[in-house]
Amino acid sequence: MIKLEEAETELRSRAERLEKGETLALMPMSFGLALPQSYEKAYDQIIKMLEMSSDEIIKLSSDEFACFVMDDWDWKESFKNTTMSYK
Numbered sequence: 624m625i626k627l628e629e630a631e632t633e634l635r636s637r638a639e640r641l642e643k644g645e646t647l648a649l650m651p652m653s654f655g656l657a658l659p660q661s662y663e664k665a666y667d668q669i670i671k672m673l674e675m676s677s678d679e680i681i682k683l684s685s686d687e688f689a690c691f692v693m694d695d696w697d698w699k700e701s702f703k704n705t706t707m708s709y710k
Contacts, residue, residue, distance in 0.1 A: 659705045662698065666691075 640647060669691050673681060689695040696702075
């Protein structure tokens with residue numbers, strides 16, 4: 624896995640070379656970091672369900688309340704760990 628300092632050095636070097644007018648071969652840079660998974664679809668779905676509901680009172684299960692109100696998901700810790708690796 625590449626270290627943050629090495630990544631910064633490489634990016635700065637490429638930027639400087641481009642600013643000087645050099646033509647660099649386009650090649651992907653990989654830093655060995657996992658991409659965080661998006662859970663946006665789950666939020667969009669529940670929002671749409673609420674928008675389309677004609678009920679005056681919305682009942683949520685304890686699990687639904689934990690997820691959608693308290694933002695307490697089973698994947699939350701994994702997501703947090705993945706995003707922390709970017710710091």
